Amino acid sequence: MSEDIVVKALIERLGADCVLTGDDVHSRSAGIWRSDTIQAKAIVRARSTEEVSEAMKICHAHDQTVVAHGGLTGLVKASLTAPDDVVISLERMNAIEEIDAVNRTATVQSGAILQTIQEAAEEQGLMFPLDLGGRGSCTIGGNISTNAGGNRVIRYGMTRDMVLGLEAVLADGTVVTSLNQMIKNNAGYDLKHLFVGSEGSLGIVTRAVLRLREMPTSRATMFVGVDEFAKLGQLLKLIDAELGGTLSAFEVMWNNFYTLVTTEPAKNQPPISQEYPYYVLIEAMGANDELVEAVLGRAYEEGLVVDAVFAQSEAQRQALWAMRDDVEQCFRYGPTISFDVSMRISCMEDYVQAVQAGMDDAFDEYRLFIFGHLGDGNLHLVAGVDGAEKRELVERCVYAPLEPIGGSVSAEHGVGLEKKPYLAMCRSPEEIDLMRTLKTALDPKGLLNPGKIFDAA
Ligand SMILES: Cc1cc2nc3c(=O)[nH]c(=O)nc-3n(C[C@H](O)[C@H](O)[C@H](O)COP(=O)(O)OP(=O)(O)OC[C@H]3O[C@@H](n4cnc5c(N)ncnc54)[C@H](O)[C@@H]3O)c2cc1C
Incomplete structure (x- = not known):
């Protein structure tokens, strides 16, 4: 056999x-x-x-x-x-092979845990900017293969932007060592991009060279209430323009998510009133506090924020982030379906209304929590309806309004099996054909992660 x-x-x-x-x-x-x-x-x-x-x-x-x-x-x-x-x-291939403080790179094996890499960089006064809630368990190989996003994309980009080179094993066992250590290298195709975000379908990533940054000397964290959706985009523009490139997070919560994560049995205390429709967690790495306070003052004067707190200590900063990361509260009322969609910020308000209208039509009762990396055009929706058989109907409510606005069914989590039926809603037939051509060229027998993302030719 x-x-x-x-x-x-x-x-x-x-x-x-x-x-x-x-x-x-x-x-x-x-x-x-x-x-x-x-x-x-x-x-x-x-x-x-x-x-x-x-x-x-x-x-x-x-x-x-x-x-x-x-x-x-x-x-x-x-x-x-x-x-x-x-x-x-890759669990045993977890070594940090080198932190090169002069060239600001880390060479790591792909099973290294994200948090371990962050900490190793910090020991040298450097920062690996990728950061997400799963940091203590996810591996850099998984981050690369899913092109993970997380909390600082607005400043540092996705995982793709932090990988200088990598090594991968192809379906036939060939080892392609492409451990480039330079920021610039235009000598032919940049092969690492074949493996970033391809969910293990084109090769197995074994090692990588990561770009490190200088550790910012300060971190200003604020939490604000906003009374109209249109003001979120204006606030983002004002803050980003005034903070001289230091804005590193702009995380939005709709009222019901904020209320959920700041009401018992959740452990977080509400830092400001629960009465506003929108809340934003804003972080600026490397900005001086006076400038940040001045910009926040201007946002007040212009009516863009109605309430705000400024983290005065590391403990307060962590408490604000703990609230944002307490996504598990969404699961406490029963089964849920989580979504990760993206669109232009200018389309977001109408999109959310369309989803809500669709859900109102389809269900007598449902829960819908919304939050996300608004600065990146990325929303997470967590929908709760009773009955697993209703999943497809919920998916249609969330995905259908994306098509006319050119949105994506996957902002940062990938496609896997879960979004495979919806890939054609945001990728053209020609794009999917080209993906198949690449898959066939690198893995003609279709052995690597079969059936994920799309069906091979
Ligand atoms: C609390 C929490 C918060 C999260 N927040 C975010 C977030 O903000 N943004 C975000 O993008 N994601 C987030 N995630 C999702 C998840 O952490 C990421 O998708 C992560 O990149 C997956 O890494 P992993 O090592 O767990 O990969 P796995 O789950 O093991 O694998 C994911 C995919 O990558 C492939 N793969 C894994 N390792 C390799 C390798 N070495 N070579 C080739 N293919 C490989 C697998 O086959 C699979 O297709 C979160 C997860 C948790 C638990």
Whole structure:
């Protein structure tokens, strides 16, 4: 049987310590957001790029499908496996190989945890700017493969913008080492982009060179109330223009999300009244406090904010962020469906109204919490309706209004299996055909993360 042949060959080549089977596989959680366990014929816990390559050579020879696993914090079912798949887990390839303080780069193995990389950079007075709620569990390989966004995109861009080079193992086991360390390198195609955001479907990322920044010398954090949607965009423009490029977060919460995360049993205290329709958590890294206060004063005078608090200590700053990160409160009333959509900010108010109108028509009762990285045009919607069979109807309410405004069904979480049926709503047939051409060129047998994002040719 081919199953036994592949597992046997993997054990023979890599050693039993490297290859989990049976209960050692089935007892492992399928992901941080999931209640089930991993279904796969084996998990290869590779210790080096060479071992990933050896494993892929064996799988390629046997037409064996493979799914790469990082921290399993992804939100779109991109790392789900079938019982016949082999998992290659990067959990043991977690070394920070080098922090180069002069050239401001970090060279890391792809299983390194994001928070560990942040802390290693900080020890050298530097910053790796990627930051998201899953920082303590997600891996840089997963961040690269999903092109993760997070809280500082408005200032530093997505993961794609922080990767200078990488190493990947292709479907046939070929190792492509492209560990560029320079900010500028236009010598031919920039191959790293094939692997950033392709959700493990074109290759397995094994190492990466990351761009580090100087650690900002200050961090000003504010929380403001806003009484009209149109003022959110004006406030963003004013603050960004006046703060001289230091704006690093502009996170918006609709009233019901704010009320939810600041009312018991949630542990956060409301820093300002719960009566305003919108709230914004604003952070400026490297701005001086007087300038920030002056800009906030101007926003008051112009009527763009109606209430505000300024974090006076690190504890207060963390309390403001804890409120924003307390997304789990949305799940406390029952089953929910989470969305991650993007659009131009100018379209956002009408979009939200269209979603609400659709939900009003479709359901007698529902919950809809809205928050997100508004500065990046990215909203998260968490919808709660009773009955799993209603999922498709909710998805239609959220996704259909995106089409006429050129929005995207995935701002930062990727496509995986969850958004696969909706990819064609925001990508043209020609774009999807080109994705298929790339997939066929790099993985003609369709072995890497099969069935995710789109169906191969
Ligand atoms: C509390 C919380 C908050 C979050 N907030 C955000 C947020 O603000 N923004 C955001 O973008 N995401 C967010 N996420 C989602 C998640 O953390 C990211 O998608 C993250 O990048 C996934 O990394 P991972 O290591 O867990 O990858 P996994 O979940 O293990 O895998 C994700 C995908 O990447 C592939 N993959 C993993 N490692 C490799 C590799 N080495 N080579 C090739 N393919 C690989 C997998 O096959 C799969 O397709 C959040 C998650 C949590 C738990």
